[in-house]
Amino acid sequence: xxxxxxxxxxxxxxxxxxxxxxCKPISGHDYLFWYxxxxxxxxxxxxxxxxxxxxxxxxxxxDRFSAKMPxxxxxxxxxxxxxxxxxxxxxxxxASPGQSxxxxxxxxxxxxxxxx
Amino acid sequence: ExxxxxxxxxxxxxxxxxxxxxxxxxVSGLRGLFWYxxxxxxxxEFLFTLYSAGEEKxxxxxxxxxxxxxxxxxxxAPKPEDSATYLxxxxxxxxxxxxxxGAGTKLIxxx
Numbered sequence: 001x002x003x004x005x006x007x008x009x010x011x012x013x014x015x016x017x018x019x020x021x022x023c024k025p026i027s028g029h030d031y032l033f034w035y036x037x038x039x040x041x042x043x044x045x046x047x048x049x050x051x052x053x054x055x056x057x058x059x060x061x062x063d064r065f066s067a068k069m070p071x072x073x074x075x076x077x078x079x080x081x082x083x084x085x086x087x088x089x090x091x092x093x094x095a096s097p098g099q100s101x102x103x104x105x106x107x108x109x110x111x112x113x114x115x116x
Numbered sequence: 117e118x119x120x121x122x123x124x125x126x127x128x129x130x131x132x133x134x135x136x137x138x139x140x141x142x143v144s145g146l147r148g149l150f151w152y153x154x155x156x157x158x159x160x161e162f163l164f165t166l167y168s169a170g171e172e173k174x175x176x177x178x179x180x181x182x183x184x185x186x187x188x189x190x191x192x193a194p195k196p197e198d199s200a201t202y203l204x205x206x207x208x209x210x211x212x213x214x215x216x217x218g219a220g221t222k223l224i225x226x227x
Binding site: 004031042043044045048056091093095097103104105106107108109110 | 148150157158159160161162203213214217220
C-alpha cells in the first residue's frame with residue numbers, strides 16, 4: 001500500500017481565499033483523522049470520521065473550517081475564507097483498530113499551508 | 117482533564133551516549149500510550165503502544181516502559197540517524213480512538 005496520500009504538499013494563498021486540502025487514507029482503514037500542527041500548539045485533532053461519518057468535530061476552530069468524507073477513499077478539509085493564523089501543517093491519518101493489535105494511526109506527509 | 121507532558125523539550129547527546137525521554141500523563145483510565153517519531157517535513161511514524169503498567173517494548177536502540185503515571189523512552193547507544201522529534205500520546209477509555217498528544221522532545225545526536 002502507498003500509505004496515506006495528501007495533496008497538495010505545499011499551498012501558499014492569500015488571506016480570504018478558499019483552501020481545499022485532500023486526503024486518501026490507506027485502503028481498508030475505517031477511521032480518518034485531520035490534525036493541525038504548529039510550533040505553538042503542537043499537534044491538534046480537528047475532526048475524525050468513522051466509516052465516512054463525522055464522529056467528533058469539536059476541534060474544528062471555527063465555522064470557516066469544514067470537512068467531508070464522501071467515500072471511504074477520499075476526504076477534504078476546506079478553509080473558507082482563509083486567514084494568516086491558519087498557517088500550519090495539516091496532517092491526515094487513518095487507522096483500522098480492528099485490523100491491528102496496536103491501534104496505531106498512520107499519518108500522511110502533511111500539507112504545509114501558508115496564508116499571506 | 118486529560119493531559120500529556122513531555123520532558124525535556126530538547127536533548128542533545130553525543131553518539132553512543134544513552135539517555136531517556138519522559139512522558140507524564142493524566143488520564144481517566146488509560147486505554148493505551150503511544151510513542152511516535154517525527155522527522156522534519158514528515159508525518160509522525162508509529163513506534164510503540166503500551167497498554168498496562170510494567171509493560172515494555174523494544175525496537176533496535178529504543179525501549180519504551182510504562183508506569184501508572186509516566187512512560188520512558190530509553191535510547192541506548194544512539195546514532196545520528198536517531199535524531200528526530202519523539203511524540204507521546206495517550207488514549208483514554210472514554211475516547212473512540214482519539215489521542216491526546218504531548219508537545220514532543222527534539223532529540224539531536226551529534227557524531
